[in-house]
Amino acid sequence: MRFRGLDLNLLSAFDVLMRERSVSAAARKLNLSQPAMSAALSRLRDFFGDEILVAQNKRMFPTAFAERLVPEVRNVLESVNAMLSNRGQFDPSTAQRKFRLIASDYVIAAVIxxxxxKLSLESPGILLDLAAPSERSSVELSEGAADLMISPDYYITxxxxxxxxFEEAHxxxxxxxxxxxxxxxTIDQFLNAGHVGIRxxxxxxxxxxxxxxxxxxxVRRIEVETHSFLTIPxxxxxxxRLALMQARLVDRLAxxxxxxxxxxxxxxxxxxxxMQNHITRQADAGLLWLKSLxxxxxxS
Structure with missing residues (x-):
C-alpha cells in the first residue's frame, strides 16, 4: 500500500530500525533477510532525503531528522493497527490475538x-504476554510496545x-x-519491628x-528489600519480621x-x-473486551 509514493510497509521497517539501531537485528525482528532490510533502509533514505541511520564506531545512530520522525511514525502505525483491529466484530471465542500487558506480580497473582x-476454555486463541513494570513502562505504552499498563495511580501519566x-486495602x-x-x-510495635520492603x-x-x-x-526498620511481592511470605x-501487603494477595497466598x-x-x-491504554486504542474491540474481563x- 502506498501513500504519496511511500510504501507504508517501510514505516514498520523504520520503526523497528529505530528500536534496534541495527540492520541485522531489525531483519531478525521482521523475519527478513539482511539484504532485504538493507534495501528497506536504502528506500527510506531515498524517500526522506536523509541518512536515517549513520554508522559510527561499529554502531548505528539515528539522525536528528529520524529522531523527530519517530513519534509521528509510531502514531501512524498505532492508528493503522487500531483501524485493522476494528474491521469487524471481535469474537473472543475464535480470535487469534496476543495482548501485551505491563503488570506487577501482585496484579498477575490477584487479578490476572x-x-x-477462563481464557483457556472460552478464548483459546488469546495469548497474554505479561511484562514486569519498569521505568520505561510509560514509554513502552506510548510506543505501542504494550497494549495495556496496570499501575497505581501515581505512576499514570x-x-x-x-x-x-479497583481499589485495594493493605x-x-x-x-x-x-x-x-x-x-x-500497637503503632510502636509495628514501627520497631523488622520489615520486608519492596523496590x-x-x-x-x-x-x-x-x-x-x-x-x-x-519510619520503619527495613531488614530486607525484595523486587517481588510473591517472595514476601x-x-x-x-x-x-512484618510487611505491608495487599489484602487480596494475602488472601491468595495464605x-x-x-x-x-x-x-x-x-x-x-x-x-x-x-488501567491505561494508548489514546489510539480507545475503540479497539479486543482491548475493550479484555478490559471488561x-x-x-x-x-470480585
Missing part, C-alpha cells in the same frame, strides 16, 4: 491469574486515557508463629505501601504459606490500581 482458566481497575502480614501476630499490634524495577522504585509510609512520615517465614494478617494500627489510604476480576 484467575482469568487464565496524563498522556493517554486511564480508568480505575494489611500487616507476618509469619503465623510470629509473637507479634498473636494480638493486635520495583532497575531504578528500585518504591511500591505504593512503602511510598505511602514515607509520605506519612512513618518466604522472607517472613520463621522470623519476627492458602500456600503459613502467614497471618491483621489491620494496620493507623489509618491508611486505599491504593487505586489503574479485568474489571470484573478486579471487582
Amino acid at each position: 491469574a484467575p482469568l487464565v482458566e 496524563g498522556e493517554h486515557p486511564s480508568e480505575l481497575l 494489611v500487616v502480614v507476618g509469619w503465623k508463629g510470629n509473637p507479634l501476630m498473636q494480638a493486635p499490634l 520495583i524495577g532497575s531504578q528500585r522504585q518504591q511500591a505504593f505501601a512503602d511510598r505511602q509510609m514515607s509520605l506519612m512520615g512513618h 518466604l522472607l517472613l517465614d520463621g522470623t519476627q 492458602r500456600q504459606y503459613p502467614i497471618a494478617a491483621q489491620p494496620l494500627p493507623f489509618e491508611f489510604p486505599p491504593m487505586r490500581e489503574m 479485568l474489571k470484573a476480576a478486579g471487582a
